Amino acid sequence: MSQTLIKNINILSMDESRSVFIDGAILIENNKILEIGKYNNIKPFLKNEVIVEDGKNNWVLPGLINTHVHTSQQLGRGIADDVDLLVWLRERIWPYESNLTEEDSYISSLLCAIEQIKSGVTCFVEAGGQHVNGMGRAIEQIGIRAALVKSTMDTGIGLPKIWQKDTNEEIDSQLSNFEKWHNVANQRIKYWFGLRTIFNNTDELIIKTKEIADKLNIGIHMHVAEIREEIEFSKNTRGSSTVTHLNKLGVLGENFLAAHCVWMSDEEIQIFKNKNVKVTHNPAAAMKVLGFAEIPKMLEEGICVSIGTDGAPCNNRMSLIDEMWLTSLIHKGRKLNPKVIPAETVLEMVTRNASECALWDKEIGSLEKGKKADLIVIDPKTATMLPMHDPIANLVSSMRTHNVKSVMCDGKWIMKNEIIKTIDEKMVINESIKRSKEIIERSKIKIPKRFKYI
Ligand SMILES: [Zn+2]
CATH class of the missing domain: 2.30.40.10 (Urease, subunit C, domain 1)
Structure with a gap:
């Protein structure tokens, strides 16, 4: 002892x-x-x-808990600044992510975890990459706590060929990841089911994911009501906006962690409240490209809201401490009310609320006798x-x-x-420099040069 x-x-x-x-x-x-x-x-x-x-x-x-992190995107920091969302996604992020090897994902996850640890994070919820084995090895080794997620996609225009999978293939890969990574490393690692967005997920996949996640008693992590175009897309293809549609499918519940939640109606906020859906607010990503989420209202309604950094290509500083500061500032300015989201609330969002969002509140989220x-x-x-x-x-x-x-x-x-203490940081830095260049070459991503390079 x-x-x-x-x-x-x-x-x-x-x-x-x-x-x-x-x-x-x-x-x-x-x-x-x-x-x-x-x-x-x-x-x-x-x-x-x-x-x-x-x-x-x-x-x-x-320890602070970051509830939305793309560990695989760490080597893509700076590949998509000052561009609109479609360029961001189709010309930069998809080519980047679809060209990652498992080893790239391992190094990317280590680099991301180092930045997380240095900014006081001891636990995070992955938002979804492809190589769960790469993420898992990194997290096991570096000693942080995490709920890992694979991002699933079984439909969508312009998806890279390597990602064109059908519903059953995606479910099978989730199940095998669950077998391998759930409750490993002294129970430090859990495995959840991930859904990318309504653009890339069929109703069949969404419903099956919920059924299996309930049976396995694990969480579901999905990007929800992220951009205005998503709401139009959902109305055109499903007949109603994202949250209303997800509710009709019967998939919303207390094990559902919704990321961003920027484009929601008042009725949809009530749906979240009634179904006890959890929310992760990512202020930097929101300010970069998404818009203002109604976080003060959600908190007022008693919805469990936490904070996430999102991925390095859309933040680009992966420090939850910076996100705390942003959360405390941006809503005050927007509402012209300095009392909105006071410091006590921000601290709750990254500790107690975040542990509930991570479905880990019995063991972490506060310093108390008997907790981890x-x-x-x-x-x-x-x-x-x-x-x-x-x-x-x-x-x-x-x-x-x-x-x-x-x-x-x-x-x-x-x-x-x-x-x-758990890894050679210098090795991770050197590997990251080398691999990030190789990925950009391999994926043929064009990042325009700014100013005059001599
Ligand atoms: Zn995300």
């Missing part, structure tokens, strides 16, 4: 009553939190061989974050990625004093 005690630390627990312990301590045994609170109350539980860490008056937070030891240590003593007059506001509006000092997932330090 290995024990680690972190003392002299301020704890943002995000527990039921949102307790904040000033100069507190947290005791970890194996991969769980054994005790948390004031040191004197924890002292009786210490064993002789306990490892004691000095928290140096830093802050400890629950997924935590991050924040050093606020930098020119960019001091002073700490209002720590809760500061954690949202002033914290940067460089304030994340150390990261623990499942009871293990995966980053300590800013050094990734």
Whole structure:
């Protein structure tokens, strides 16, 4: 039984009553939190061989949970800036993704996971790539927690040949991925079913996916009501807008995680509320190309909303800390109301809400006795974050990625004093430089040169 005690630390627990312990301590045994609170109350539980860490008056937070990440797209950062959505998708992203090998996906996922860890993320929900084995190997090795997803497509104009699969082929590949990756790596990895968008999924695939996911007791992750054209497409091909149609199909429910949700009517927000559908808000991607999602209204209605970074070609900074800041800002500006989405809510969105969206709330999402030891240590003593007059506001509006000092997932330090402990970061960087060039050459993607290159 290995024990680690972190003392002299301020704890943002995000527990039921949102307790904040000033100069507190947290005791970890194996991969769980054994005790948390004031040191004197924890002292009786210490064993002789306990490892004691000095928290140096830093802050400890629950590991942040990113609920929409395309790990396979990390090597495509910068291939699709300042272009419209159709160019983005058909001329850049599809050629890129369809030319990835499993090994490319492995390196891309490692690079993405490193960026996630450095920005305080201990768990993410994959949004969907193709090589689940590549993602899975990376996540198993680097030590983060994740729900993996393959993006399924069984219809659609202009799909690369390699992706032209029928409904049963897509279901079969999902089932074999589930067999291989669900509940592996000490249960750190789960496997969900993914649906790309209504543009690329038949009703048959959507319905079958829901039936199987319910039977296996896993989640479904789908891009929903993402762009205005999607609503027109859904009305023309299905007779109603995306959410209304999904509701008619009977697939909406508490294991359904809908990404983006920008183009929804008030009635559709009510449908989400009634069906307990979960939402992942991706503010940077939304501001780049999608539009404003009605997140304040969804939160007001009690819908469980979390935050995601989306993929590197549409964000392009994959830091959930930056997304927290954006979430706190953009809706205030749009509504001309500084009280919209306060800091407490943003922190809930990346911890408690996100753990519910990830269907993992019994084990993560807050620092509490008996929960998994997924935590991050924040050093606020930098020119960019001091002073700490209002720590809760500061954690949202002033914290940067460089304030994340150390990261623990499942009871293990995966980053300590800013050094990734589980993989050779230099190797990942070098491989990423090499492979990203090769992918662009292989896929013949044309990225116009800007300014004058000499
Ligand atoms: Zn996405």
